[in-house]
Amino acid sequence: MRAVGGRTDHVVVVGAGLSGLSAALHLLGAGRRVTVVEKETTPGGRAGRLDIGGYRVDTGPTVLTMPHLIDEALAAVGESADKRLELIPLHPAYRAHFADGSHLEVHTDAEAMEEEVRRFAGPAEAAGYLRLRHWLERLYRAQMRRFIDSNIDHPLQLLHPDLARLAALGGFGRLDGQVRRFLTDERLRRVFTFQALYAGVPPARALAAYAVIAYMDTVAGVWFPRGGMHALPAALADAARDAGGDLRYGCEVTRLERRTGRVVAVHTDDGSRIPCDAVVLTPDLPVAYRLLGRTPHRPVPLRHSPSAVVLHAGTRRTWPQLAHHTLFFGAAWRTTFTELTRTGRLMSDPSLLVSRPTTTDPALAPPGRHLHYVLAPCPNTTTGPLPWRDLAPRYRDHIVAELERRGLTGLGEDIEVEHLVTPRDWAAQGHAAGTPFSVAHTFRQTGPFRPRNLVRGVDNAVLAGCGTTPGVGVPTVLISGKLAAWRITGPPRTARGGGRPSPAPPAVPAEGRRRP
Secondary structure, eight states: OOOOOSOOSEEEEEOOBHHHHHHHHHHHHTTOEEEEEESSSSSBTTSOEEEETTEEEEOSOOOEEOTHHHHHHHHTTTOOHHHHOOEEEOSSSEEEEOTTSOEEEEOSSHHHHHHHHHHHHOHHHHHHHHHHHHHHHHHHHHHIIIIISSOOOSGGGGOSHHHHHHHHTTTTSBHHHHHHTTOOOHHHHHHTTTTHHHHTSOTTTSBGGGHHHHHIIIIIOEEEETTOTTHHHHHHHHHHHHTTOEEEESOOEEEEEEETTEEEEEEETTSOEEEOSEEEEOSOHHHHHHHHTOOOOOSSOOOBOOEEEEEEEEESOOOTTOOSEEEEOOSOSHHHHHIIIIIOOOOSSOOEEEEOGGGTOGGGSSTTOEEEEEEEEEOOTTTOOOOHHHHHHHHHHHHHHHHHHTTOTTHHHHEEEEEEEOHHHHHHTTOGGGOTTOBOOOGGGSGGGSOOSBOTTOTTEEEOSTTSSSOSSHHHHHHHHHHHHHHHHOOOTTOBTTBOOOOOOOOOOTTOBOOO
């Protein structure tokens, strides 16, 4: 594994998002002095917090999986998630509603899900589900250590028995086709393939290897931190500070001072000059490359994932058909992905995610009130340069009307506070192509072909975050921060081949892991 050479005693981490905080914790655990510089006044990055009229709104990811990766980051400084967070398992992980009026509870417990699939689609599909689950578990084990939790410098590093195992499992086939081997019910297949949208590729074109995201969502378990998703970066930041990290908020990095191919200081907008021996950059790739003064050459321009319109709505009441996470699938499926990734049009038959965090933590809203997060996938600003300034209010009304048609009667009149986010807003926050989901996981942008966390021509700068390896999502950005730290410190002695084996998530009692 290539590593940063020379002195690395003091490292500046630019950005206090999940990847930056993960990097900071692993660097602190390896004995480095760490300064974290964040332009916002609080930690979190994409996982931010907005307080509106007594509602505590998470502005970023809503789904938390693989909590053992949180433990791993905290363990680097002798901490644990049990001490810093109260993580509540969600049962069901999702509830899925379909256009034909049917619904499915998506459980991560094998027996519960087998019984639910039997009720929903019959015994043959229930047996197929168990075979699919076994395949997902094997796929995860074949990929995690070698291809996800590892720094890769050259494609030849992939030549390993795990590659043969992944190929034998069908990992290089198409996701939809591989899932079809186990499930004939098209509605069920959606539940195990919609996650390809996170990777920015339609299920019909996505590598089956990306079923590992479905493993995280439907097998390993889905969780929610008490206090909201923003409680996660807040806990990581507190642990980093208590371990001796210097966290500076409200400071935007304006320039990297370089000398003979190395970054020697970080300059911020308040006039500070912070000397350093190495730097970890976590902003979106265009911002990081601008600071470095170089953009690596790629024969084909980067493709970005679809974006999303998000409506945060505080309401006077809620609706019983909603779980913590509820998927409303439209009748169309292939057409939807074509619109999002090719033609650049809004979904003609929307599939929507509605998260109701007050299901699990009522304290996120005023007494008797409820918080709803509605995510409507849409084209990014490159695929679909839509006039969002004028379109946003009309599309908001369209989303509300669509949800009312699907059973959330009276939603519009019961909203008392709201906040709408469109691709125009994501772009204003510095996200390339107006998408918070960053670079798509096409084959040419996966593994060693994804933008690397080392940039040629700068000897002591490392990238972290969803635009670099291993990719998009809360678990992967936590890993990204760790991999960036390892570029500076080298992997721990327990690591092998550039990465430490990541076991399957530990079993957790049904009542959840709770802070004492």
